[in-house]
Amino acid sequence: MDSLTQIVLGGAVAAAIAPAGHRRAALLAGAALGTLPDLDSLPLLLLSDNPVTLMTAHRGFSHSLFVLPLFGALLWWLFLTFGNGRVAASPRRWFWAIQLALVTHPLLDAFTVYGTQLWWPLMPPPAMWSSVFIIDPGYTLWLLVACAIAWFARARPLAQKALLAGLVLSSAYLGWSLIAKGLVEREAQRSLAAMGLGDAPRFSVPAPFNTLLWRVVAMTPTGYVEGERSLVADSGPIVFRGYPSNTQALGEARDVPDVQRLVWFNRGFMRVRERDGVLELSDLRMGSEPDYSFVFAVAQRDGEGRFQPLAPPRQIREPVRVRRELSRMWARIWTMPPAAPLPPDAAAPAPAAGAGAAQ
Numbered sequence: 001m002d003s004l005t006q007i008v009l010g011g012a013v014a015a016a017i018a019p020a021g022h023r024r025a026a027l028l029a030g031a032a033l034g035t036l037p038d039l040d041s042l043p044l045l046l047l048s049d050n051p052v053t054l055m056t057a058h059r060g061f062s063h064s065l066f067v068l069p070l071f072g073a074l075l076w077w078l079f080l081t082f083g084n085g086r087v088a089a090s091p092r093r094w095f096w097a098i099q100l101a102l103v104t105h106p107l108l109d110a111f112t113v114y115g116t117q118l119w120w121p122l123m124p125p126p127a128m129w130s131s132v133f134i135i136d137p138g139y140t141l142w143l144l145v146a147c148a149i150a151w152f153a154r155a156r157p158l159a160q161k162a163l164l165a166g167l168v169l170s171s172a173y174l175g176w177s178l179i180a181k182g183l184v185e186r187e188a189q190r191s192l193a194a195m196g197l198g199d200a201p202r203f204s205v206p207a208p209f210n211t212l213l214w215r216v217v218a219m220t221p222t223g224y225v226e227g228e229r230s231l232v233a234d235s236g237p238i239v240f241r242g243y244p245s246n247t248q249a250l251g252e253a254r255d256v257p258d259v260q261r262l263v264w265f266n267r268g269f270m271r272v273r274e275r276d277g278v279l280e281l282s283d284l285r286m287g288s289e290p291d292y293s294f295v296f297a298v299a300q301r302d303g304e305g306r307f308q309p310l311a312p313p314r315q316i317r318e319p320v321r322v323r324r325e326l327s328r329m330w331a332r333i334w335t336m337p338p339a340a341p342l343p344p345d346a347a348a349p350a351p352a353a354g355a356g357a358a359q
Helices: 003-017 020-047 051-057 067-082 091-109 137-153 157-194 247-252 257-266 322-334
Strands: 202-206 213-220 223-230 240-244 270-275 278-283 295-301 307-315
Touching: 003 020, 003 091, 003 137, 003 157, 020 051, 020 091, 020 137, 020 157, 051 257, 051 295, 051 307, 067 091, 137 157, 157 202, 157 213, 157 223, 213 240, 213 322, 223 322, 247 270, 247 278, 257 270, 257 278, 257 295, 257 307
Parallel strands: none
Antiparallel strands: 202 213, 213 223, 223 240, 270 278, 278 295, 295 307
């Protein structure tokens, strides 16, 4: 999630647990702890000029549920031993305030589609529950208001009530996002099965800033299909459109380390293009057709026609049409578009689930 959300989540959690007399200190400490895991970007920038590494190593060790509790315990011990006395005055409460301010950060991140390595140094694909967008006022606003009230109310009972209300309402919003995702996934399964794509690897993700409009992408042997679902306006099957992807070139480049890294990180949800012998991979999870946030040139054909790694790979910046997309998204929430036919090959039977686009 965005930094503001992590700051107010950490602050609200710590202030709700710490003693009432320590509330302002807990708000500040929780805000710092809540944003601390994202500082892994700083050493990564110093250690690597590889944009694929920078993307896929972020939300790694600093978001691990194995690492953060140990770090939190060490931090608590340091404050207990060398601090100004607040932690020593209420060690148990401060222990849990520190622990939960840290651990809630990666857990919230896992609700987005980016990918969070909760079990680092183990290497399962990063968690991507993808039920909220990376910025969602419907989640953040409750915590922001709660922290503001707690800051001014200090030790008064109103502060604790506001913090608990903010945490309950923001958590309820996360619960709603999972229900909404379940509704979309159920219709996606029906619609894709009717197209012969019932077993196709797929993901669903909400549109920016809301949980009313959703995007569904499913992989096929020759590319992928993309559809939208408005929980307000739509009824009947999801309308999918098909797009090509050069899966043959991806298979030829399967031994390139950065290709392997991206397939692991995004589970093969990629658009593959070859331009002038250069292999370009676009992460389908972030963006929408035709514009994607993460596009990398990772390999180039040599004189014998084999792909060789680009060292380092290049990140390609595609234009972002924010105003046009937000306007279209707002209209789409309330309006169901007419159906459009798929290209003849777009609905070809997909590979087995889990194969992704890497075949």
